[in-house]
Amino acid sequence: xxxxxxxxxxxxxxxxAFLTINxxxxxxxxxxxxxxxxxxxxxxxxxxxxxxxxxxxxxxxFEATYRKETTSFHLEKGSVxxxxxxxxxxxxxxxxxxxxxxxxxxxxxxxxxx
Amino acid sequence: EADIYQTPRYLVIGTGKKITxxxxxxxxxxxxxxxxxxxxxxxxxxxxxxxVNSTEKGDLSxxxxxxxxxxxxxxxTLESARPSxxxxxxxxxxxxxxxxxxxxxxTRLTVL
Numbered sequence: 001x002x003x004x005x006x007x008x009x010x011x012x013x014x015x016x017a018f019l020t021i022n023x024x025x026x027x028x029x030x031x032x033x034x035x036x037x038x039x040x041x042x043x044x045x046x047x048x049x050x051x052x053x054x055x056x057x058x059x060x061x062f063e064a065t066y067r068k069e070t071t072s073f074h075l076e077k078g079s080v081x082x083x084x085x086x087x088x089x090x091x092x093x094x095x096x097x098x099x100x101x102x103x104x105x106x107x108x109x110x111x112x113x114x
Numbered sequence: 115e116a117d118i119y120q121t122p123r124y125l126v127i128g129t130g131k132k133i134t135x136x137x138x139x140x141x142x143x144x145x146x147x148x149x150x151x152x153x154x155x156x157x158x159x160x161x162x163x164x165x166v167n168s169t170e171k172g173d174l175s176x177x178x179x180x181x182x183x184x185x186x187x188x189x190x191t192l193e194s195a196r197p198s199x200x201x202x203x204x205x206x207x208x209x210x211x212x213x214x215x216x217x218x219x220x221t222r223l224t225v226l
Contacts, residue, residue, distance in 0.1 A: 032213045032214075034214070036217075038155075043120075043206075043217035045217070046215075049214060087155055089157070093213035099170070101159060101162070101173075102215055104156075104157045106154070106155065107155035109155070
C-alpha cells in the first residue's frame with residue numbers, strides 16, 4: 001500500500017543551523033509529493049510540492065527533491081530561524097479504491113532556539 | 115492563498131451535547147475533507163466529499179456525520195459528544211483534477 005515514513009522528532013536546533021528532515025515513501029505509480037507545515041494553533045499550510053522525479057520544490061528557503069531511485073523527498077533549509085518552529089508533515093497523493101487522497105507521515109516537530 | 119474557514123476555533127462542551135463544526139470555502143472546490151488530529155500530531159481522514167450530495171467515510175472510523183448540500187459548505191456533526199471525541203478537527207478542500215489540499219485553521223474540541 002501507500003505510506004510515508006518521516007524522521008521522528010522532536011528536532012531542536014539553534015538559529016542559523018542547517019535543517020534536514022528525512023522522508024521516504026512507498027507508493028504504486030507516480031505520486032505527487034508534498035511538505036506541509038503547521039504552526040502552533042493553526043491548520044496545515046502547503047510549504048512545497050513536486051510532481052515528478054527529479055523535480056525540486058522550494059519555498060521560503062526550504063527545498064526538497066523528488067528522488068524516485070531512493071523513494072525519498074527530504075526537506076532541507078540552509079539556515080533556520082526561530083519563526084520556522086513548527087510541525088512539518090511529508091505527504092503523497094495516492095489513488096486508493098478510485099478515490100484520490102493524501103497520505104501523511106506522522107509529523108516532525110521542529111524547535112529553533114535563538 | 116486559499117480561503118477556507120472553520121468555526122468555532124475552540125469549543126468546550128459537556129458530554130452528551132450535540133455539536134456541529136462548520137467548514138466553508140470560497141474557492142469553488144468540489145472536493146472537501148475532514149481530518150482528526152490526535153495529540154501526537156498524526157492526521158486521520160474521517161470523511162470526504164467529491165461534490166454536492168456525495169459523502170464517504172475515511173480511513174478512521176468516526177461517530178461523526180457530514181453533509182454536503184452546497185458546494186462551499188461541509189459541516190460535521192456529533193449527535194452526542196463524549197470525552198473520546200476531544201481532538202483537533204481540520205477541514206480541507208481541493209479542486210477537481212488537483213491533488214493539493216488547502217486546510218482551514220482547525221477547530222479544537224474539548225468534551226468534558
